Amino acid sequence: DNCSGSVEVMDGTVFAQKLLSAISRTGQIFGKAHVIDVLVGNPTEKVTKFGHDHLSVYGIGTELDEAGWHSVFRQLASRGMVRIDLEGHNGISLDPRCRSVLRGEEVFLFRKDRLAKKTTRKRRKKKEMGLDAMQASLFERLRQHRLELSRQLEVPPYTIFHDSTLVEMSQLKPQTLSQMAMISGVGQKKLEKWGQGFLDIITA
Numbered sequence: 001d002n003c004s005g006s007v008e009v010m011d012g013t014v015f016a017q018k019l020l021s022a023i024s025r026t027g028q029i030f031g032k033a034h035v036i037d038v039l040v041g042n043p044t045e046k047v048t049k050f051g052h053d054h055l056s057v058y059g060i061g062t063e064l065d066e067a068g069w070h071s072v073f074r075q076l077a078s079r080g081m082v083r084i085d086l087e088g089h090n091g092i093s094l095d096p097r098c099r100s101v102l103r104g105e106e107v108f109l110f111r112k113d114r115l116a117k118k119t120t121r122k123r124r125k126k127k128e129m130g131l132d133a134m135q136a137s138l139f140e141r142l143r144q145h146r147l148e149l150s151r152q153l154e155v156p157p158y159t160i161f162h163d164s165t166l167v168e169m170s171q172l173k174p175q176t177l178s179q180m181a182m183i184s185g186v187g188q189k190k191l192e193k194w195g196q197g198f199l200d201i202i203t204a
Contacts, residue, residue, distance in 0.1 A: 008111075008112040009109050009110065009111055009112070010109070010110050010112055011107055011108070011109065011110070012072065012075075012108050012109065012110025013101060013104065013106075013107050013108045015061075015064065015069075015072050015108070015110060016072065016076060016081075016098075016101050016108035016110075017101065017102055017104070017108075018039060018057065018060055018061050019035070019039065019061070019069065019072050019073065019076065020076070020081070020082070020094060020098050020101065020102050021057050021102070022035050022038050022039050022055075022057040022060075022061070023035055023082065023092050023093070023094055024094060025038075025052075025055050025056065025057045026038060026050075026052055026055070026057075028091065028092065028093040028094060029089075029091040029093075030091055030092065031089065031090040031091060031092060031188075032070065032073050032084075032090075032092055032182070034046055034047070034052075035092060036061075036066050036069045036070065036073075038052045038053075038055065038057060038058055039057065039058075039059075039060065039061030039069055040059070040061050040062055040064075040065070040066060040069070041053075041058055041059030041061075041062060067184065070184045071111075072110065073092075073182055074172065074182045074183070075110060075111060076098070076108075077178075077179070077182045078179075078182075079097070080095055080097050081094070081095050081097050081098035081101065082094060082095060082098065083095050083178075084178055084181050084182065086177060086178055086181065086191075089188060090181055090187070090188045090191075131167065131170060131171065135170040135171055136170070138169075138170045138173070138201070138202065139166055139167060139169075139170040141201050142166045142169055142170065142198060142201055142202075143157075143163075143166060145197060145198060145201055146160050146161060146166065149194065149197070160190070160194060161185055161186070161190065161194070161198070162185050164184065164185065165183060165184060165185030165186060168183045168184060168185075169183060169198060169202060173202055174199065174202065175199075175202075175203060176199075177191060177195050177196065177199060180195050180198070180199055181195075
């Protein structure tokens with residue numbers, strides 16, 4: 001039964017243009033969380049400190065929640081339109097391949113299946129998370145690795161990665177640390193500490 005895995009594709013060109021513009025206007029040095037704060041109009045200390053609440057792109061992305069914009073980010077990254085600086089502070093920059101979308105010369109097809117899942121994912125059992133058998137098996141291996149880490153470090157498992165982050169890892173199966181960095185809940189410090197261990201399990 002493939003119904004649960006069906007994907008609705010829509011014209012997401014405007015979403016892509018807004019996100020790419022926000023990356024550009026903020027200087028192509030900030031991480032995805034900050035860019036999303038600017039898009040949704042979240043007046044964080046960092047946003048106001050850099051004067052980004054006065055940019056023309058501030059608050060233009062309220063039609064999507066943060067999870068939706070994270071999804072746009074991942075899909076842009078998977079198509080090579082944005083790059084992440086792992087050597088620095090996970091700053092997001094534009095790749096020349098995004099120009100045709102910015103100019104409206106190319107349509108950005110957006111997978112809507114990533115939008116709604118985030119809102120209820122934390123309340124779902126794993127069989128209701130949209131995981132097929134192979135993804136569920138990978139999810140369990142990732143959870144076991146997280147449990148072993150948490151016991152070694154004597155910290156709660158969720159402080160390493162939330163279940164929702166492991167679900168995304170299982171679904172998207174990142175093949176590089178750069179791809180893993182685009183997953184919600186994977187910040188620079190966690191990526192440096194634990195990213196390779198989880199990546200080894202995914203790519204095994």
